[in-house]
Structures are given as C-alpha cells and as structure tokens.
Amino acid sequence: MAKKRRPRPQTTTAPAGDGPVPVVGAREPCPCGSGRRYKACHGRAAAQAATELVRRPFEGLPGECDWVALRELVPAATAPLTLRDGLPEGVPSLTLATVLPMAWPALRRDDGSVLLGVQNDTPTGDLSRDLAAVLTQALTTEPGKPVTTAPVTEPGAPRLQDLLDPGAPLTPEVHEGFEFWLDDAEKQATGEVAASLERANAAAVPTTRLDGVEAAYWCRTPAKNHLRWVMPHPEEALIDALARLHAAGASGLGEGTRLVGSFRAHGLTVPVWDLPSAMAAEECEKPAAVFAERLAEALAATGPLSAEERRARSGLTNRQVTLN
Structure with a gap:
C-alpha cells in the first residue's frame, strides 16, 4: 500500500546562518546536507517547534508506569485496551503492542482487530496525542492493512486519555518473541514480515x-x-x-x-x-x-x-x- 504523504509546511528553519531548508519526505535525506534522514534532522526540530514536549504523556492513564515500561524497556509485550465508548462495529479487539513489523505505528488484522504499536517515531512532542491519532486511523483502516505513517496531529486533538476507558487497568503480557504479530499462532510469516520477525526475535532481550x-x-x-x-x-x-x-x-x-x-x-x-x-x-x-x-x-x-x-x-x- 502506498504511503500517504503528511501535509507539511513548505520550509523549516535551519540553524542560524543556514537559511530555510525545503521540507521533504520524512525518510528522505535532509536537504541541509547532514546525511541524515529529514525526520532525524531538521524535520525533528520542526516537529518539536510545532508541539511543546509533554514530559508525562501517559499521566492519568491506568498503569502509567507500565505504559512507560512498554515504550522504553520491554522488547515484546501486549496489553488489551478498552475504549470509553466501546469498540466500533467490525473491530473485535484492540491491543497495545510494544513494536510491530517494520515499526508500523498500527496494524489492522484480517479479522478487523487492531494492534497499536507504542515503540515508533511520532511526529510531535505529545506522544499521547500522536498515539491517539494512530489509533483513530487504525480503527477505520481496511482489514489486513497496516498504518504505515503516523498521521499529523493538531493541538486540541484527542489524546489517549480522551479515548481510553479510565476504569480499565493495563495488564501487560510479556512474550518471549514477536509471534503475536501473526493472526494465528500456527500461521507462518512471509516476505518482509518474516524477515522483520526474524530480526526482532534475534535482538529481543529476555x-x-x-x-x-x-x-x-x-x-x-x-x-x-x-x-x-x-x-x-x-x-x-x-x-x-x-x-x-x-x-x-x-x-x-x-x-x-x-x-x-x-x-x-x-x-x-x-x-x-x-x-x-x-x-x-x-x-x-x-x-x-x-x-x-x-x-x-x-x-x-x-x-x-x-x-x-x-x-x-x-x-x-x-x-x-x-x-x-
């Protein structure tokens, strides 16, 4: 599936004396000549300038400490999530995952269930708002398709605290590997997913x-x-x-x-x-x-x-x- 381009401003400001830098795709080389991808160079500065960093993005969510752990410490884990208003029709389950194949932000499986990845690049300084935007997009994504790019969020857009049931505890399940990516435990991964699964399993710390x-x-x-x-x-x-x-x-x-x-x-x-x-x-x-x-x-x-x-x-x- 082709990746959607995020709407972006036409230029962003380079370090003093460098002048404006044209904006390109997030994974393309930065035009400033640093040799890094745009998202890791001037794109990061532009995103941070657009949204002030929220230092406790999971504050107020049940299991805040485990949210932080799944984001930063744990290689392979999942946890069921519950929406305030219940799951929409055609979405049998919603699951938080540490990381997904090819670092996809989210994945909607063939049966309509949704996996939301917490370990991925986000476009602004508010991780909770960015994850909420990915979740919202994943719920309407065609079954069998991943969300390959985190959508742009605006100040005032919903955050996880607005979407998730505040009375539902977070109950992480730590896995030895990443076979939870697959719909069926007996199913064999193929293509890019198989290669990503092999790399992830090899790198996972018990x-x-x-x-x-x-x-x-x-x-x-x-x-x-x-x-x-x-x-x-x-x-x-x-x-x-x-x-x-x-x-x-x-x-x-x-x-x-x-x-x-x-x-x-x-x-x-x-x-x-x-x-x-x-x-x-x-x-x-x-x-x-x-x-x-x-x-x-x-x-x-x-x-x-x-x-x-x-x-x-x-x-x-x-x-x-x-x-x-």
Whole structure:
C-alpha cells in the first residue's frame, strides 16, 4: 500500500546562518546536507517547534508506569485496551503492542482487530496525542492493512486519555518473541514480515514482569541480569528516599545485587539494579516486595538528609540520564 504523504509546511528553519531548508519526505535525506534522514534532522526540530514536549504523556492513564515500561524497556509485550465508548462495529479487539513489523505505528488484522504499536517515531512532542491519532486511523483502516505513517496531529486533538476507558487497568503480557504479530499462532510469516520477525526475535532481550510489585521488569543480558523498576513517586522525593536507603546499606535486593543508578523516562524515574547472572526473575519477587516496604518508610521520612545521605544522593544523581 502506498504511503500517504503528511501535509507539511513548505520550509523549516535551519540553524542560524543556514537559511530555510525545503521540507521533504520524512525518510528522505535532509536537504541541509547532514546525511541524515529529514525526520532525524531538521524535520525533528520542526516537529518539536510545532508541539511543546509533554514530559508525562501517559499521566492519568491506568498503569502509567507500565505504559512507560512498554515504550522504553520491554522488547515484546501486549496489553488489551478498552475504549470509553466501546469498540466500533467490525473491530473485535484492540491491543497495545510494544513494536510491530517494520515499526508500523498500527496494524489492522484480517479479522478487523487492531494492534497499536507504542515503540515508533511520532511526529510531535505529545506522544499521547500522536498515539491517539494512530489509533483513530487504525480503527477505520481496511482489514489486513497496516498504518504505515503516523498521521499529523493538531493541538486540541484527542489524546489517549480522551479515548481510553479510565476504569480499565493495563495488564501487560510479556512474550518471549514477536509471534503475536501473526493472526494465528500456527500461521507462518512471509516476505518482509518474516524477515522483520526474524530480526526482532534475534535482538529481543529476555524480559519478565514481576508479579508482586508494579512495573518492575527483570531482564537477562550476557554479562549480568538487571531489574528496571518504573516508579510513580515524585523524582526528588524518590531520589532522597533511595539515598537514605543507600547510605544505610539497604538499597540492594539481596546478596550480590546493587542499585547502580536510575534514568528518567516520560516524566518518571526508573531505578536500576545489577543482579547476579544466576538470579532469575522469580528470585527477585520476595526481595522486591521487601524493598518496596523499605522504600515506603524512606519516602515517609521528612527530616533533612545526613552528610552521608547527601553523598549517596550525589552519587545517584551524577549517574542519572534522561531518555526523553
């Protein structure tokens, strides 16, 4: 199916002194001569200028922490979605997916069901609005067809918070691979989908969501295992609490584990622990639940940090990075 061209302004502004740059297709070379695609060069600047970055795009959605995890941490996962007004006729189900073949924003299967991909390029700074626009388009796309390009959104257009049922919890299911792309588990992928499936499965990092705490994901890498835990607490209060625990020698998850820092993603903070390579996901369950209790006590503390706690806090913030 031919890709639709998004309506775009005729020019965008290059860095000072360069003059205006003609706008081209998102995947075409940028006319400024950088060698990068337009969407990764001047197209990105134009999109960001058009829409101010929304730092917590999933705020107010049930399972905000898991939305962030599925966007940034988890290779292969799905979760059922429920619309406020119910599914339209001819759409038997709606499913959130981490990534889809060829990084399609969405896919409408032959039976009319819709998969919405959360890990793809979006045209503006409001991820929630962009995903809502993709979802709206997917619901009316011809069965058996993907949405290959995220549609343009305007300020004031619906966001996910406007479309999804606020009372329906997000319940992610983590998969070992990407066979959920296929309509039928017995069906064989062909052509570009088969090639994309093979690449995705080869690159997927084994990942498990813990059952006992919210939005904590274990993963296995060749050198060591990790636990990455998306937390809903205000950043400053959370870092203070982690510093209190770290200074007290209580920030780990058991023998051989270590809190190595944190990163920011979509307005939330994600602490990261190194784990021994022999520590499986199920062995993290009890230590994580106990840590959650210690963290709650540390979050409730109101006194100033001690000198040792301030040093611990400095170490944590010096290693902190921001993904978006």
